[in-house]
Amino acid sequence: MSNLHNSDGENSYQYNWHAQYDPTKVDLSIVALKSLGLGILISVNFTMMVLSACNIINSSPAITRINGYLIFVSVFYLLEFFSTCLFNNSETDDDSFILNDIDLHIVHVVSILEILGKTWLFPSFIIDFPIIGLCVVFLGQFSRTLAMYTAKESFNHYIQREHMNKHKLVTWGIYRYLRHPSYFGFFWWFIGTQLWLGNLAVLALGLFKLWNFFNYRIKFEEKFLINFFGQDYTDYKSKARTGIPFIE
Numbered sequence: 001m002s003n004l005h006n007s008d009g010e011n012s013y014q015y016n017w018h019a020q021y022d023p024t025k026v027d028l029s030i031v032a033l034k035s036l037g038l039g040i041l042i043s044v045n046f047t048m049m050v051l052s053a054c055n056i057i058n059s060s061p062a063i064t065r066i067n068g069y070l071i072f073v074s075v076f077y078l079l080e081f082f083s084t085c086l087f088n089n090s091e092t093d094d095d096s097f098i099l100n101d102i103d104l105h106i107v108h109v110v111s112i113l114e115i116l117g118k119t120w121l122f123p124s125f126i127i128d129f130p131i132i133g134l135c136v137v138f139l140g141q142f143s144r145t146l147a148m149y150t151a152k153e154s155f156n157h158y159i160q161r162e163h164m165n166k167h168k169l170v171t172w173g174i175y176r177y178l179r180h181p182s183y184f185g186f187f188w189w190f191i192g193t194q195l196w197l198g199n200l201a202v203l204a205l206g207l208f209k210l211w212n213f214f215n216y217r218i219k220f221e222e223k224f225l226i227n228f229f230g231q232d233y234t235d236y237k238s239k240a241r242t243g244i245p246f247i248e
């Protein structure tokens with residue numbers, strides 16, 4: 001057990017650092033297979049980007065962008081699993097990679113199709129903000145992983161509907177400035193990936209879907225948080241913003 005203090009020094013919570021994952025929820029062969037697959041994706045795409053930058057292979061700019069995109073996506077999935085493992089171990093399961101989310105896979109396929117189609121059909125029509133995209137991807141990923149690190153056992157991939165003892169109201173660290181830093185992170189990570197690819201259609205459609213998703217999810221999640229923490233959550237809500245445009 002380790003005693004963690006919030007940055008105000010007001011409360012201290014006992015985090016169960018030694019909570020073991022539940023072996024019935026984790027099939028190690030599945031974890032190894034998924035990690036290996038994502039690791040291979042990162043290595044292959046990174047190698048292609050380096051070889052192309054050194055002019056050893058001849059890769060088109062669109063392929064290089066897709067290489068980068070596949071690295072961002074693979075790192076995202078790996079961090080989902082390993083952050084859960086490290087910071088909220090007892091909640092780890094095979095799905096902690098969130099690789100089972102079919103909608104996200106559709107987004108990946110359509111994103112790749114848009115950049116390929118656009119390059120092929122309208123080669124002169126290019127919106128190009130790769131460096132801004134890269135920075136926004138880093139910002140988003142950083143915010144999401146920092147949220148998982150900060151909230152530890154209070155962070156769960158599934159919205160909690162019943163209050164458990166280990167679930168404390170987190171108002172320190174990044175949560176002091178952002179009320180939903182993991183959602184903020186994912187929202188901006190997505191925008192960054194599409195700026196990197198130069199995709200307008202997926203950006204516009206994805207933003208519409210994602211904004212509606214988070215608008216609904218935050219309201220839904222906060223009903224339970226107000227139930228669990230009452231006035232403390234209402235006070236916190238009035239101080240910290242979401243960082244997602246037009247979501248109070």
Ligand SMILES: C[S@@+](CC[C@H](N)C(=O)[O-])C[C@H]1O[C@@H](n2cnc3c(N)ncnc32)[C@H](O)[C@@H]1O
Pocket residue numbers: 147151154155156157158159160167168169170171175179180181182183184221224225
């Ligand atoms: C996927 S996590 C997302 C957490 C938060 N919405 C964010 O974006 O960082 C969802 C779980 O976090 C919990 N949660 C959200 N905000 C919290 C806070 N400030 N303190 C403690 N738990 C929180 C919710 O009860 C829910 O079970």
